[in-house]
Amino acid sequence: MTSHSFPTIRQFIGGEWTDGTGAATEAVLDPASGKTLSMFRHASEADVATALEATDRSAPAWRATTPDLRYRILREAASLLRQRAASAALHLSLEQGKPLTEAASEIQASADVIDWYAEEGRRAYGRIVPGRAGSRLMVVPEPIGPVAAFTPWNFPATTVARKLGGALAAGCTIVLKASEETPATAVAVLECLAQAGLPPGVANLVLGQPARISEQLLRSSVIRKVSLTGSIAVGRTLGHLAVDHHLVTTMELGGNAPVLVFNDVDVDAVARICAIAKFRNAGQVCNVPSRFYVHEGIAEAFAERMTAHARALRVGAGIEPDIDMGPLCNERRLLAMEQLMDDARRSGARVRIGGRRLDRPGFFFEPTVLSDVPDAALVMREEAFGPIVPIATFSDVDGADAIRRANDTAYGLGAFVFTESLARATDTSDALEAGMVGVNTVVLSRAETPFGGIKASGHGHESGIEGLEAYMRKKTILQHAPLRG
Template identity: 35%
Template sequence: MSSQNTDWTFPQDVGSAPTPNLIDGDWTQSTSGDTFSAFDPGTGRVIAEVTKADAHDTDTAVAAARRAFDEGRWTRLPAAERGAILWRAADIMDSKADELGVWESRNMGIPVPQARTMVHEAANQFRYYAGWADKVHGHTIDLGPAERRVQGYTLREPVGVVAMIVPWNAPLISASKKLAPALAAGCACVLKPADETPLTALWLGEILLEAGVPAGVVNVITGPGDTVGAALAEHPDVDQVAFTGSTEVGRSIIHAATGNLKKLQLELGGKSPVIVLPDADLERTIPAVAGAVFWNSGQVCAAGTRLFVHEAVHDQVVEGVAAEGRRLRLGYGADSDVDLGPLISQKQLDRVTSYVDGGRASGADVVTGGHRVGTDGYFFEPTVLTGVDQSMNVMREEIFGPVLGVMPFSDIDQAVALANDSSYGLASSVWTENGATAHGIARRLRAGRVGLNVHRAGGAYMPAGGYRQSGWGRENGEEGLSAYLEVKSVVSTLD
């Protein structure tokens, strides 16, 4: 390594000094000395220079994780102690929620109060999985006839070294949803945050060291996806890749992982449907539907971006959601009374703009929004489109912005067919006062999560993941822990 500093701590103001990577318990710069810039999307200005890891640095980080795992630095600790360390990490995160919230806001743009809430949600991942650390149990099975009994039992063991590649839209939560269950399972980890939002991931590495996670068990490296991410996906000493991001990148990880047939956990894209029936409580439904698509400026993989409304209430719902969008206050994340921050980058702003412009060109009507706001930062108006159909890109492809397409339907069968007419299947929601109808529709929707009179809920407790091109496997809940475990069968005679 070109330099090491075991005493580095995350400063209140990063300044111009390059922010180092965490490898084997040491804070290091890259062997090349190269850096890249982290930006504030609310202003478009640089807020930090970050170490730019390369393939050699990736090898070093993976080797550190492999040594830590093979030496049992983490697994040799009593399971209850490992759980206590994870709980301590949650407490530290909560105690630093103000600082972490400010940095999460500065680096991704979300308003500070919402960022603080996300910090607490991330901390709860560690608190939840702390309780699982000493509950990783197998089963015993008696086999064969009484005169020649064979005993069988199963062991649930950590998969080994896990590479974690996380997105920019919820950096702390995404990292915590992978690190917490993997550590509860006993794995060693290499975390690569998104290029756009590397800062709080590094702070999380510091918190885990402070909580008592041994050196090398958690390593954090920052660098481009096409070098660091690709190197992790194909690395022969990586046993599993856990990835959250686009379906396109997910496919490339699948191909890269074939070298050693490593396990994969993939949470990919979404184009989530929202169904509003004529008996829905519109006073409650309309603001909730608006929140499902506009929260975090639509930069949520499970955002409800396709709205199917019964024709009897279509116009009322469209105007209501549009009015909610117009009421939302856009602004810099640290300003008071701000509801929505910017998109993450100029690239994302251009992407969202092109989808809306393409929708207009295809015949869609813009009920509200559809334009950039201001010239500083990357702000885009909450947008509602009508006159759309299932053939349009705005209704088929993930936009990752505050853009909602609305279509009417006349009966439930049509609504379900429209909702399921997608290559994705991540999330969905149904809005009705009839419980039997709601649960009946839930069984018919091809999605990993269905909300009934709610779009997003469950947190660490409920499994989340997708059908079809929305991914493989599940995060959260017991399923999230199982994703990082292997099952071993042992059989023996009793004589």
């Protein structure tokens, strides 16, 4: 057992913290050791039904609250989260594995997201449309209704903050099904909301068997919208359920972002920023540089710099001081990395560094850099979601071949371009098929801008104005003068 304290994990239903009443229990593991941090009991079918009743019962009153009241509650919750950032970051690092500095940044970013939604909720404008004399044509935004939201383990604070912040600011009630592997972070955010004065039943947290809970939520007549951050497979399953029950959906389903590096860049600077981004959270990030297409004139120098950065990384438990990269979150990711590496070796890729799990307790995998990677290799075609950098080359000056290969994928979340040429940056960012494109930057996620993908990476947006509008519907009111004979 870890020497650090870890919070008790409970369900939050109807404004009350309670143990689940399901038959199954689950362990929260420390990815750095594989040891148990805490045990909790799953929510039962009755628990989920109670959560649905609570969100349905509280919906009319929450919908009727003023945007200013919602603003004040959300701002207070964000303030409380910042005050508790040290303990929340520690628990996030313990249960998820990322370095403590990354965990602390995630907590601060989550508070910023909640603040953004608090402010934007007061700007949910409708509009008046010019009409004939004696008439008023109005477009009025309204809360879409109770929401079922599902969040993953890789960013257990920011994904929770996006869904709770957007739904609550829009006037929707919500049932959140957070990841069972990282429940303490979701608990911390809900505690802040409750203590900030959120009325009972407006936000509920249920933890348990994902397939059973998701099906119960989506088959309920209470839920009007589904918001998922997860895998393509889960998105497909929930999408079918949503269609069957006429539910609005927002789906962020991962990515495998291409990176085009042209031969006019500062190789050292670009390699450094890409390495920092790629090895963040041990590569378990959906919107970071993932597939590298580097001009052949600088490819060797770029690969050497990436290898040097990988070699210099200090790998260890996230709570240890001066750690650059922690473990993967679970054993599943280790097995996935090994499968990708077996395929890469068979395909003829050159392993410059890494490629194996570390011989120590926990779920650690070596920072890895591959070069001469063929397009057919699995690591170029599937979301790696781990600390593997695959490098391929292109030869044409305008990058047309690289753009074609970059777009030859089912994914379409993020993409990146590095070049000194304004014309090339413009042409390439226009041509790449992705919901977000970073030009000479590795940051695609901001509270102020919409986050979302295309193709198999999903649809809809979180953050920005679009993230608020995702939880609202538009009602058109055509009002004329009373009729008289």
